[in-house]
Amino acid sequence: MGTQTTQALLNQFSADYNASLGSDTTSPRLYSWDATGTSPILTKSGATPIVRPHGADAGITALIANTNATVDFARSDRGPRVTDPHGLDFVVLGEDAVTWSGARNGNAPAQLSPDQLNAIYRCAITSWNEIDPSLPAATIRPVLPEAGSGSRLFFLSAIGAPAAGSCVTTGPEENEGTDPRLNDPNVVFPYSVAHYLGQTVGNHGTATDAPGNLTLRNLRVGGTTLVPVTGNQIDARFANSQFARLVYNVVRDADWTATDAHGTAIQNVFGTGGWICNDPGAAAELVSYGFRALATCGVAILT
Template sequence: MNITSVIRSAAVAVTAALAMGFLAPAAVADPPQYRRLVGVGSDTTQDVLGALGSVVADPDGVPHSLLIGSYDATGSLSIKTRPVGCQIPRPNGSHAGIDALRNDIASGTHCVDFARSSVGPEGIVETRSTRLTFIPFAKDAVTVAVRSNSALNDGVGFTAEELRDIYTCALTTRGGVALTPLLPQPGSGTRSFFLRRIGVTEPQIGSCVDGTVQEHDGTALDTGGDIAPYSVAQYIAQTGGVVADRHGVTVLSRLEGVAPRVSGRLNTLFPFTRDVYNVVRTAELTGGPTPDPDLISAFVGPTSTVCAQAGLIQVYGFATLGSACGSTL
């Protein structure tokens, strides 16, 4: 049996086990061994990349039989990614992961190979020496979560205009409830995506907003007026028992009258959808001065070993991209 068949068979087994509840979510998703491709960054995609890391084989088995080592956004203050050296501060969020990759390129240490990102290349500043390519592998959506026992859970949801007013503190009450808007921590891709879609810049965030909450952690919503952006894929995975459940008693709200889920799956027609990415050095892609065959085979093109795991990606709440998966255009 060739490597591709082994990988696909393992993915099918893991997907079935997760879907049937035979596998419990791991408490810590940092890889227990050093791997050839090291990834850091986004909280949104940390779990699905951890799962992919458990089934994508390393073609030459060096330094391990598995290829991808994806380190969580939260946990210990630092991570060690290689046997020698490579102890770095743990990047928490998409922007922090991209910064870690840039720093690695600048220093030439090769401690980090890719950054997980839930935000695209819009607004990312590049230099000639740190050119990056954003490679999409799945689709997510972002809505807002509220507590199920709050009057904000009215079945109607919100409009983008209302959310803009809430996060600039122009709207401070709704239905007699005093609003307490929350935002993910600085460096979060979900934070920057959400603010861009509701038309609010960082300087426009109102003083009523708590902007220090770890993203996709529903337990942080502890009063009836709390409202926070939430990844639909993360919510599906959390409430489905696939990953550690952080949703608390939150529910996802409609946006512009559209439900974020259809038959339990992510609604790809939801107003706030986004691709999620693995970000790599452009120089290491085909045609670059230092192409990396392992990185290319893992991430590039719809037949890459990551894109081939469509079933596993869906188990973690994301929608698949079809032929657009792995695009480097």
């Protein structure tokens, strides 16, 4: 449970991993709960119902607040923070990047710099013609996902904005362009490059999990134009910029290091020798859902 950014990928992994067990009826199965839907949820037989976690922070909070009788791992599109409690392992899954998106045939330009995005989200720039006199004198509509979104926090950090200004609309689900609030020719909205690729090139989108009218836009960094996508994958230069990030599965260190059946099951799925990092089908799915594979897959960062 947790972030929406890797939700579709973990749903696919759940189906594939469970199928790989074949006639083995005793090994634990892998399940992943969506960020949105009915709530509360009963995660396992005999577990205590909990409020459905929405976003990376909520997923990690649920992991901390419960035992492995209820929650085993959290999906996270943010890395460890100094404010995270000791005893969590952030296990590397792959690499993503975040750029900004605008409406197809809207008024937003093809590229913006981090400083310009900073000013937009601080409400210091409110009209397109303040960026370029040739652009329309139309009010910019900056939008952010929900407060617990890892993509939201990462994007604001990458553009150097400590907080959003009063002109910013908050609330649409991260990486989904189908929200009516995003149907504006002047909208600006952060977007996971991997998730966008999964929705479009990978054909993994749904009626609601889709970019809608939004398209990914370029970033102008240090005089260089960074293009998010090249050859239907995250561009290598973009992946080396401040807008690249790792995505993780978060587990309790007590589970990660346990030598019992539960600890073995966790390692068998998420570890360096586990299914996600070694199965050829899993590797293909990771790329199909837009993420970059890493040699550090399965490496755990302990808080």
